Amino acid sequence: MKMRTWLIAALVTAVFVAAACGGDSEKSSTATAPAKATAAATGTAAAKATTYPLTVTDMLGRSVTIAKQPAAVAALSPTTVEYVYAVGGTSKTRSASVKVPAEATSAKDIGPSYQPNFELIAAEKPDLIIADSVLQPQLKQNLEGLNVPVVYAGAQTFADVLKGLELVGNVLNQPANATKQISSLQAKLADLKTKAAATKPKVLAVNGAPEDFYAAKPESYVGDLIQLLGGDNVAKGQPDVGRFPGYTKLSLETILTSSPDVVLAITAGPPGGKTITAALSENPAWANVPAVKNKRVTEISLELYLQAPGPRAGEALDQLAKLLYPIGASPSQ
Amino acid sequence: MTLAAAPRQQQARPSFGTARLLLVWGLPLALLALAIVLGIALGPVNLAPARVIDGLLNRGEPLDHTIVWDLRLPRVLLAVLVGASLGVSGALLQGVTRNPLADPHVLGLTAGGGFAASLALRLYSDFPHELMAPVAFAGSLLGAALVYLLSWRGGVSPVRLALSGVAVASLLTACTTMVLVTSNFTTQAALAWLAGGLFGRGWVDLRVMWPYAVAGLGAAMLLTRGMNILALGDEAAQSLGLGVERTRLFAVAVAALLAGAAVSVAGMVAFVGLLIPHVARGLNGDDHRGLVPLSAILGATLVVYADLFARMVQRPVEIPLGIVTAVIGAPFLLYLVRSKA
Amino acid sequence: MRLEARKLTAGYGGDFCITDADVVIEERRVTGIIGPNGAGKSTLLRALARVIKPQRGVVLLDGEVLHQLPGRLVAKKLAFLGQPLEGVPDLTIEELAYRGRFPHQTMLRRDAAADREAVDWAIGAMNLESMRGRPLKQLSHGEMRRAWTALALAQQPDILLLDEPTAFLDMAHQFELLDLLSKLTDHGVTVVVSMHDLWLTAIYCQRVIAMSGGRIVAAGPTDEVLTVELIREVFGVEVALQPHPSVAGRHIALPVSRRREAAPAEPVPNPATRPSPH
Numbered sequence: 001m002k003m004r005t006w007l008i009a010a011l012v013t014a015v016f017v018a019a020a021c022g023g024d025s026e027k028s029s030t031a032t033a034p035a036k037a038t039a040a041a042t043g044t045a046a047a048k049a050t051t052y053p054l055t056v057t058d059m060l061g062r063s064v065t066i067a068k069q070p071a072a073v074a075a076l077s078p079t080t081v082e083y084v085y086a087v088g089g090t091s092k093t094r095s096a097s098v099k100v101p102a103e104a105t106s107a108k109d110i111g112p113s114y115q116p117n118f119e120l121i122a123a124e125k126p127d128l129i130i131a132d133s134v135l136q137p138q139l140k141q142n143l144e145g146l147n148v149p150v151v152y153a154g155a156q157t158f159a160d161v162l163k164g165l166e167l168v169g170n171v172l173n174q175p176a177n178a179t180k181q182i183s184s185l186q187a188k189l190a191d192l193k194t195k196a197a198a199t200k201p202k203v204l205a206v207n208g209a210p211e212d213f214y215a216a217k218p219e220s221y222v223g224d225l226i227q228l229l230g231g232d233n234v235a236k237g238q239p240d241v242g243r244f245p246g247y248t249k250l251s252l253e254t255i256l257t258s259s260p261d262v263v264l265a266i267t268a269g270p271p272g273g274k275t276i277t278a279a280l281s282e283n284p285a286w287a288n289v290p291a292v293k294n295k296r297v298t299e300i301s302l303e304l305y306l307q308a309p310g311p312r313a314g315e316a317l318d319q320l321a322k323l324l325y326p327i328g329a330s331p332s333q
Numbered sequence: 334m335t336l337a338a339a340p341r342q343q344q345a346r347p348s349f350g351t352a353r354l355l356l357v358w359g360l361p362l363a364l365l366a367l368a369i370v371l372g373i374a375l376g377p378v379n380l381a382p383a384r385v386i387d388g389l390l391n392r393g394e395p396l397d398h399t400i401v402w403d404l405r406l407p408r409v410l411l412a413v414l415v416g417a418s419l420g421v422s423g424a425l426l427q428g429v430t431r432n433p434l435a436d437p438h439v440l441g442l443t444a445g446g447g448f449a450a451s452l453a454l455r456l457y458s459d460f461p462h463e464l465m466a467p468v469a470f471a472g473s474l475l476g477a478a479l480v481y482l483l484s485w486r487g488g489v490s491p492v493r494l495a496l497s498g499v500a501v502a503s504l505l506t507a508c509t510t511m512v513l514v515t516s517n518f519t520t521q522a523a524l525a526w527l528a529g530g531l532f533g534r535g536w537v538d539l540r541v542m543w544p545y546a547v548a549g550l551g552a553a554m555l556l557t558r559g560m561n562i563l564a565l566g567d568e569a570a571q572s573l574g575l576g577v578e579r580t581r582l583f584a585v586a587v588a589a590l591l592a593g594a595a596v597s598v599a600g601m602v603a604f605v606g607l608l609i610p611h612v613a614r615g616l617n618g619d620d621h622r623g624l625v626p627l628s629a630i631l632g633a634t635l636v637v638y639a640d641l642f643a644r645m646v647q648r649p650v651e652i653p654l655g656i657v658t659a660v661i662g663a664p665f666l667l668y669l670v671r672s673k674a
Numbered sequence: 675m676r677l678e679a680r681k682l683t684a685g686y687g688g689d690f691c692i693t694d695a696d697v698v699i700e701e702r703r704v705t706g707i708i709g710p711n712g713a714g715k716s717t718l719l720r721a722l723a724r725v726i727k728p729q730r731g732v733v734l735l736d737g738e739v740l741h742q743l744p745g746r747l748v749a750k751k752l753a754f755l756g757q758p759l760e761g762v763p764d765l766t767i768e769e770l771a772y773r774g775r776f777p778h779q780t781m782l783r784r785d786a787a788a789d790r791e792a793v794d795w796a797i798g799a800m801n802l803e804s805m806r807g808r809p810l811k812q813l814s815h816g817e818m819r820r821a822w823t824a825l826a827l828a829q830q831p832d833i834l835l836l837d838e839p840t841a842f843l844d845m846a847h848q849f850e851l852l853d854l855l856s857k858l859t860d861h862g863v864t865v866v867v868s869m870h871d872l873w874l875t876a877i878y879c880q881r882v883i884a885m886s887g888g889r890i891v892a893a894g895p896t897d898e899v900l901t902v903e904l905i906r907e908v909f910g911v912e913v914a915l916q917p918h919p920s921v922a923g924r925h926i927a928l929p930v931s932r933r934r935e936a937a938p939a940e941p942v943p944n945p946a947t948r949p950s951p952h
Contacts, residue, residue: 007482096649096650109649110649111648111649111650111651112650115532115533115650115651116649117377117644117648117649117651118404118533119376119377119378119400119404119405120377120378120648120649122378122396122399122400122404123378123396123400125396139533141535141537142533142535145403145535146399146403147395147399241515431761558776558779561773562773562776564761564762565761565762565770565773565825566759566760566761568720568725568754568756569754569755569756569759569822569825571724571725571745571754572723572724572725572749572752572753572754572755572826572829573749573773573774573776573777573829574744574745574746574747574748574749574750574776574777575745575776576745618764619762619764619765620769
């Protein structure tokens with residue numbers, strides 16, 4: 001009888017320990033590591049036409065061979081759709097939440113990024129599928145089962161965007177367009193950096209709902225852009241928590257002691273609901289935060305900064321620069 | 334010395350013979366066959382019947398073959414196995430616990446499978462597909478072992494089994510939630526199936542899972558006579574020479590195997606194991622020799638229809654399978670409860 | 675088919691209900707186990723029937739340790755019927771009786787003719803012919819008990835052990851059941867019953883085992899065991915014994931009130947009693 005009690009206790013403890021053994025962060029940004037490594041090589045190669053058959057390494061590190069120039073491309077997420085159109089191609093498919101570019105709205109809606117409908121994808125008879133390396137790596141096996149070459153591209157950082165443009169441009173035989181986009185983005189960033197004020201602001205970027213939001217780390221897309229512009233992210237160094245890569249949870253005390261100068265908020269909720277910005281501005285606990293005192297709490301676009309990181313990074317950088325450095329912002333607005 | 338029994342109306346159970354056979358077996362089988370046909374013929378992409386057949390026989394457009402053979406057919410077959418497994422698992426558990434509210438979900442078996450699977454994915458982000466089924470099965474067995482240990486006191490009484498099951502279900506579901514909440518994004522995406530569904534399931538999954546399901550279903554058939562005796566009460570079963578504890582243990586283990594197999598591909602789909610045995614009992618009666626196979630057929634039918642509904646009603650978006658089974662099942666169960674009371 | 679217990683100690687969950695019991699069950703007789711509530715009748719019966727395991731001592735069937743014999747083998751020789759009788763309201767009497775054939779059926783071999791014969795006999799013996807097809811939920815108490823007894827009979831046991839078979843039955847059915855059980859002994863079946871009713875025990879049982887406080891106080895032929903002294907010792911009541919008017923060699927026990935009513939003229943004349951100190 002005693003033995004049995006110990007056995008039960010051991011079993012229950014083991015179960016709890018196993019479940020709890022997960023406070024430590026998993027190695028984040030596995031998807032982006034290869035992208036970062038090759039970022040340096042971006043943009044320096046001259047734009048030469050693609051020759052087929054073409055073998056590329058996609059952004060999941062997979063080696064993919066494309067037999068001939070793709071005639072029907074299926075891009076499966078907002079980012080990949082934007083890549084395709086940015087280099088001058090067209091996609092037969094789009095993800096449910098894609099609104100930009102306008103030409104893409106006539107493409108076939110195949111459902112949400114996390115659960116695209118494979119039948120509808122197959123029905124478009126694509127000869128190339130471009131899937132999202134950040135949002136859709138777990139669908140690898142299913143997509144490969146459609147017997148069409150699958151290239152993974154995505155954007156977790158600014159460098160990823162450049163890499164993605166190059167990759168997609170290469171694959172679609174639009175290297176010139178790709179190079180143009182890449183150079184334009186690089187120039188924009190360089191320009192904004194020179195105009196940035198000397199004193200770096202402390203920045204907090206959050207995403208979620210007023211009662212439950214996550215803070216963007218430098219490893220997230222918006223965090224990366226902020227970092228490139230010289231902002232000092234109060235959420236750096238924290239472990240990954242939650243549904244989006246590169247986000248963490250900060251306690252209110254941590255936020256208060258870190259005194260951010262600027263707060264950027266992405267409220268992911270039904271339109272017309274309360275925004276994080278409104279909630280923070282009204283909340284007396286936040287009244288002494290410099291950002292709130294100086295009215296530098298701003299809502300930023302869910303789509304631009306979270307759902308569809310990609311070729312519109314230039315627009316994003318412009319917006320952020322204005323928010324981070326209201327004085328001394330780029331005159332070319 | 335015989336005392337004449339007081340005259341009473343003859344109310345022997347009517348046996349309609351062939352008509353009854355048709356109702357009890359023919360109708361469910363026909364419904365299942367129809368479900369399978371519809372599951373293959375219907376989908377977000379509209380295919381005329383001729384193209385569906387061409388696709389099956391791989392003699393038309395390769396696209397049709399891909400859609401029908403690679404996407405729809407394995408999914409329908411998986412739905413059949415998942416439904417059969419859950420239905421039979423529920424029948425076994427209801428028999429063993431003598432509790433009409435028992436099913437693999439309530440008693441912690443699916444939670445055990447889900448916990449093991451989520452733990453595996455959390456620890457190894459690139460966990461191979463082929464190991465999912467055995468891992469889920471191991472998890473269900475562990476859940477069952479915990480339930481058994483907690484309810485053992487010189488033997489396992491049906492009441493204690495049911496109570497321990499509920500407790501373990503809560504415990505393991507909480508642990509699964511803990512794993513999910515602390516896991517990063519990619520793990521969460523991979524774990525979307527935990528909510529219940531056959532999205533993205535194909536031949537790979539079927540190949541891995543079918544031996545477990547078939548083994549479990551076969552073992553359940555071997556148990557039916559023992560279950561019939563167990564239903565008479567522990568003492569009567571003992572008197573008839575049945576190894577009562579051994580039979581109960583075996584039944585729970587088989588129920589765990591079936592639940593694990595189902596969870597490994599379809600996540601935590603509740604309700605099927607709860608509802609289906611009642612329907613089967615209504616048609617067939619308590620004899621397990623008919624109850625078990627009928628539960629398999631009815632369970633398969635329910636899940637195939639539910640999966641079809643889940644992927645069609647709001648296409649291209651898919652609704653979680655568990656929600657559909659609950660929506661179909663709950664009113665039916667309420668009706669059963671009221672008609673019995 | 676010799677059933678005996680030696681130094682048997684048994685109980686439920688760590689409690690010893692009966693201690694150091696030595697018992698030999700006489701073949702082809704009806705043996706009644708009597709005693710007040712809590713004396714251990716049910717425990718003894720169940721230990722003999724292999725429903726519970728002895729904690730100390732042994733139960734032997736034909737010299738072999740009962741609990742080490744395979745269950746199915748024992749089930750062909752011993753049948754036990756306890757209460758309550760539960761669980762399968764939709765089963766018909768016939769279907770229930772067929773369940774009793776379980777010990778005789780294996781996966782591979784099944785003798786349908788033997789099964790049918792046994793079931794028919796069992797149903798006939800319990801006078802349930804006319805309602806074979808009736809489901810259990812439509813039966814009265816008495817009919818239910820007979821149906822379950824038919825189940826036990828269908829096992830074709832050599833020894834039948836019944837726990838309080840006459841409980842909740844009205845008098846007519848009590849007589850009927852015990853008559854049937856007596857007739858069974860003519861067919862070679864040994865019957866062991868635990869009994870609450872001394873009256874019926876005295877008439878129907880040829881052997882009696884008297885228990886009190888977990889121990890066997892006396893065992894043997896009914897007339898020798900059922901004495902006024904024993905009844906006083908075991909039950910704590912005072913009785914007078916009278917010869918049965920019609921059954922030779924049997925006595926019936928009549929209770930004697932301890933309290934005298936408004937003083938009768940003289941004490942009730944009864945040669946068999948002695949005034950008892952309370």
